[in-house]
Amino acid sequence: MGGSGYAGGEFLRLALGHPNLEVTQVTSERNANTPVSLVHPNLRGRTNLKFRKAADLDGADIVVLALPHNSAAKRIAEFEAKGKTLVDLSADFRLKDPEVYRAVYGEDHPAPEKLKDWVYGNPELHREDLRGATRIACAGCFATSVILALYPVLKLGALAPKDIIATGLVGSSAAGASSSDSSHHPERAGSLRVYKPVGHRHGAEAQQELPGNFPLHLTAISTPRVRGILTTVQAWVPDGWSERDVWSAYREVYGAEPFIRIVKVARGLHRYPDPMLLDGTNYCDIGFEMDQDTGRVVLMSAIDNLVKGTAGHAIQSLNIANGWEETTGLEFTGLHPA
Amino acid sequence: MGGSGYAGGEFLRLALGHPNLEVTQVTSERNANTPVSLVHPNLRGRTNLKFRKAADLDGADIVVLALPHNSAAKRIAEFEAKGKTLVDLSADFRLKDPEVYRAVYGEDHPAPEKLKDWVYGNPELHREDLRGATRIACAGCFATSVILALYPVLKLGALAPKDIIATGLVGSSAAGASSSDSSHHPERAGSLRVYKPVGHRHGAEAQQELPGNFPLHLTAISTPRVRGILTTVQAWVPDGWSERDVWSAYREVYGAEPFIRIVKVARGLHRYPDPMLLDGTNYCDIGFEMDQDTGRVVLMSAIDNLVKGTAGHAIQSLNIANGWEETTGLEFTGLHPA
Amino acid sequence: MGGSGYAGGEFLRLALGHPNLEVTQVTSERNANTPVSLVHPNLRGRTNLKFRKAADLDGADIVVLALPHNSAAKRIAEFEAKGKTLVDLSADFRLKDPEVYRAVYGEDHPAPEKLKDWVYGNPELHREDLRGATRIACAGCFATSVILALYPVLKLGALAPKDIIATGLVGSSAAGASSSDSSHHPERAGSLRVYKPVGHRHGAEAQQELPGNFPLHLTAISTPRVRGILTTVQAWVPDGWSERDVWSAYREVYGAEPFIRIVKVARGLHRYPDPMLLDGTNYCDIGFEMDQDTGRVVLMSAIDNLVKGTAGHAIQSLNIANGWEETTGLEFTGLHPA
Amino acid sequence: MGGSGYAGGEFLRLALGHPNLEVTQVTSERNANTPVSLVHPNLRGRTNLKFRKAADLDGADIVVLALPHNSAAKRIAEFEAKGKTLVDLSADFRLKDPEVYRAVYGEDHPAPEKLKDWVYGNPELHREDLRGATRIACAGCFATSVILALYPVLKLGALAPKDIIATGLVGSSAAGASSSDSSHHPERAGSLRVYKPVGHRHGAEAQQELPGNFPLHLTAISTPRVRGILTTVQAWVPDGWSERDVWSAYREVYGAEPFIRIVKVARGLHRYPDPMLLDGTNYCDIGFEMDQDTGRVVLMSAIDNLVKGTAGHAIQSLNIANGWEETTGLEFTGLHPA
Known part of the structure; x- marks a missing residue:
């Protein structure tokens, strides 16, 4: 239909x-x-x-x-x-x-x-x-990228009870097949446009699906890509937790998942998730990096929004x-x- | 207005x-x-x-x-x-x-x-x-790119009386500010679309303005750029003519022009005209290259279609x-x- | 290897x-x-x-x-x-x-x-x-796009014995995986660069493979795409031939080909071949359009250069x-x- | 030099x-x-x-x-x-x-x-x-985008003493004119690459220049643009403060600045800062939006990194x-x- x-x-x-x-x-x-x-x-x-x-x-x-x-x-x-x-x-x-x-x-x-x-x-x-x-x-597509990035670490207690901020970089196909002023190529091709700084509807989906009761904030920005979402999530590990604990959480929960790949490579170009590699695929690539000085952890997920x-x-x-x-x-x- | x-x-x-x-x-x-x-x-x-x-x-x-x-x-x-x-x-x-x-x-x-x-x-x-x-x-914008590439060589007889073919690569701004299905970003961002293989209206302008009476054919292709036209013109020099004669024709006619630059450099990245360099400027860059074996000459012009x-x-x-x-x-x- | x-x-x-x-x-x-x-x-x-x-x-x-x-x-x-x-x-x-x-x-x-x-x-x-x-x-990739566009019409005599000109619009992956000044993103992302106006080596392949003995000329232009070649071929039908004859030639030769699609649609956005649709596929899409006034025919082919x-x-x-x-x-x- | x-x-x-x-x-x-x-x-x-x-x-x-x-x-x-x-x-x-x-x-x-x-x-x-x-x-370029977004609101006390997170979307020219594997067009053109999730050196510049003593966190992501930085800053207003107070802070501090424009428009495409509009200019465009439910404020700044x-x-x-x-x-x- x-x-x-x-x-x-x-x-x-x-x-x-x-x-x-x-x-x-x-x-x-x-x-x-x-x-x-x-x-x-x-x-x-x-x-x-x-x-x-x-x-x-x-x-x-x-x-x-x-x-x-x-x-x-x-x-x-x-x-x-x-x-x-x-x-x-x-x-x-x-x-x-x-x-x-x-x-x-x-x-x-x-x-x-x-x-x-x-x-x-x-x-x-x-x-x-x-x-x-x-x-x-x-x-929902943005919800999926947020949920899959956060689910294991929230489920296993790897995040501190602080505000969590997710910033989604979204391709133009997410707005659908109907042309509009905002999808007009000359207005969109070179644009980095914050289209939903606050109030994105997918926040409610993520809140429903994710364990725990924490403040989750979404910002959505359109990019010149056609497909794809790259979401970075800013959060903090509890005192005494390390990046290794984050890794363990993902491995424990997603170890057998056929469409989730943990992407965290020490060298080369492709060290973190990148939607460039996912067009047409059903993968959700997930990565993360921790700031040792502050306990801030940046979680990253990439998907093809249409797949x-x-x-x-x-x-x-x-x-x-x-x-x-x-x-x-x-x-x-x-x-x-x- | x-x-x-x-x-x-x-x-x-x-x-x-x-x-x-x-x-x-x-x-x-x-x-x-x-x-x-x-x-x-x-x-x-x-x-x-x-x-x-x-x-x-x-x-x-x-x-x-x-x-x-x-x-x-x-x-x-x-x-x-x-x-x-x-x-x-x-x-x-x-x-x-x-x-x-x-x-x-x-x-x-x-x-x-x-x-x-x-x-x-x-x-x-x-x-x-x-x-x-x-x-x-x-x-007209495409007409300008064709006319400026051809005017000196036609005026000074540097082209043989054969069919002349101009292929224009055009940015999306040429279609104007109103959104349409063809300007929808997901349909246009990655597209190389032949939108006018034959019958482009600017052919009549070029015929009116250019010296001589020769068959001129236009093909127009849209590209992912927003601004700019790159036109390549395929033509032939008369027997016995050389690339140097082509150069002389441009120099003689355009030597004092404030907005025409002859771009033909032996080395480096920027050897020929490229609309990338012209966004916002009033320049028309012109280049050319000759095939010694056949007398074919490729004339090139680049402009910002809006300037x-x-x-x-x-x-x-x-x-x-x-x-x-x-x-x-x-x-x-x-x-x-x- | x-x-x-x-x-x-x-x-x-x-x-x-x-x-x-x-x-x-x-x-x-x-x-x-x-x-x-x-x-x-x-x-x-x-x-x-x-x-x-x-x-x-x-x-x-x-x-x-x-x-x-x-x-x-x-x-x-x-x-x-x-x-x-x-x-x-x-x-x-x-x-x-x-x-x-x-x-x-x-x-x-x-x-x-x-x-x-x-x-x-x-x-x-x-x-x-x-x-x-x-x-x-x-x-070769450019050779393939030229050969597949021309083979049926040359084989069946649907082209007049005039110069044939092929213009190839090529993505950046054609230059390979090694970085260079010409592949540097800031120099390439917005560029329309004529990189081989004359003398492209694939001309010899096309001459070898195509029937008949005619002058074939190639021009190659790099575009902001990563994959894909769109080739437009400028040629002329013999006196008395029509676009329908061109169509027949393609149908006769390619009718049973699993990877060749004739793309010539009267309406909609996708009326001719476009490499945008072919990333990752083995298709060669072929189209054409004739100028009734002059007998010029524009043949078009699109492929993914890597597939x-x-x-x-x-x-x-x-x-x-x-x-x-x-x-x-x-x-x-x-x-x-x- | x-x-x-x-x-x-x-x-x-x-x-x-x-x-x-x-x-x-x-x-x-x-x-x-x-x-x-x-x-x-x-x-x-x-x-x-x-x-x-x-x-x-x-x-x-x-x-x-x-x-x-x-x-x-x-x-x-x-x-x-x-x-x-x-x-x-x-x-x-x-x-x-x-x-x-x-x-x-x-x-x-x-x-x-x-x-x-x-x-x-x-x-x-x-x-x-x-x-x-x-x-x-x-x-520094990223530092400038962060500093100019935050200076007035920090100076006038319009932010609560919570972690501040700045996410910068950066064009490829920021990495300089030398080609490298990471700037190779086929690897960069479609990429959204988190290149510095934590530890960006410009954080120290921002800390030095900004009033107050607060935790500031930077994440940098490369985008397919050539020029430009769009920075979104996630912060919170103090209890009882409104978006109007944020606006007042910007107006008070930047009211006479020749190169800062407050961009916050209720309708149309261009409601917030967008680096698309700034190539070649010396402007820093600044915008913001507040989530009434949580007091979260998203500050935004856009600049041409080279200007x-x-x-x-x-x-x-x-x-x-x-x-x-x-x-x-x-x-x-x-x-x-x-």
């Missing part, structure tokens, strides 16, 4: 290459009857499907919702009638508490009684909940939900140079 | 720094009552002017028309009543022959009887005509028209690195 | 994901004992191999030579002793005529008696020769040589947006 | 356009006898000077030192003999305390007895000290030192689009 945007297009790319998935229908009201590959030109030669209107949708085993914010929740009954499993790429079913939803999105949730049915689609935190799940609310931040996350969650090998369809290594 | 676009904004930047010009009014229907510096943020602290509606325009010594194609010609009587000198940055008064205009723009010229009043605003070719001129039709291709050209023409030092207000050197 | 450069790294990426290939050894004199994934950080988690010195190389079924120009030919006896099948990514065995080699590279070929053993590694032209081949000389221009070409050739499905290991679709 | 680097080149650009300065000599050991405009191609047509060796330097009223770190201090007696006024663009004379210098740079200061002679070249903080000064140690961060700062300081109009030679407005 809503397959003409970037999130929908990326899901299509991954689903068309997934051995256990068959894409039978794609909807777009605006592009009905247009070949999918005209809108997503990377799919030329990969699919002959045309967009259809939502009203023409036949049932399916899995229905993926890639609609604008607040659309999925309003029409949830319609979608539940169409498919056994629903995957929502929007923000509609991520927050569990309708009060928080109202505070963040400024309106009442259209279907609060449904919220409890949905699993927050972050495999690293909710793998067990995802097994057999039929309602998957994919995590690990959206559609890859969704595929990974579907793989778990269906009992398939977790990495199926997500094997792309990434390019270098890129 | 129409000061909210990129051509208008660039003219404003230059005019505000010009000792003999005073900017008294700027119009924009869409932005009426908005401070100019909100739309052109580089002018913060340089002007307190607000946009006004065209209907509110008072008379002025010079009226600069930075309107969409075909607007200036349709309303020419209105503008003639407002100012003694008119400078048009659009294509409306560039072509002298209404038949050619109709063939190129697909409609009748709205004021064909006025065409003879206008000087084609290319100082290198029309300096004498510009002295005292009160109607200046600024040359030497539009607003700088206009200022230079105004300087000549008014008897001012030709370089006044156009002293910016350009940046390196950039 | 020589696995620390970009061509070698790209071959590694593809080979590690290829079900019929097992990478057992990688050499690099400079990086001996260093993990491969430190030099090619996209391979983190994909291989634990370390570079070894060439002297320590054990035998292998296939030996891939990714050495600087002229190295493979000088040491060819050494490499023939190491592996049954040799694939050379350099220029050493592409030209069949030692005289041409001398003219192009300025020195005698080190092993002219071996030249006849090698198949020019362009699957579209030499598929039959490649079956069972054990010496594969991968085609279809180098390592993907090599894998495709190996697939053919070994009787494997031709697309094996080359399934990556490409990203959009990118 | 040392005029072939980016800082030296930028000083030359500004000095050649300065009505009160005459550039008589430029040194570069590596480029001796080479025309300056071959190394700084933007100066083509602006100067015929050639580089000379330092040993051939004649005396001058003003000697500008653009040498690598630690060179100026070691040879300070030599330079004092050459000119009445010395301007150092390196870090050698910025820190007043030799112990701090040793801690930061890991070696003893070569001329600690000279440190007291030098004025820290930040006009906004040291305007009075600069009048008549003959030893000017230009402030307000280096050479423009130097010119501004020289203007003050010599009693010239402070903006002389620094009138360039900046480009939009850019």
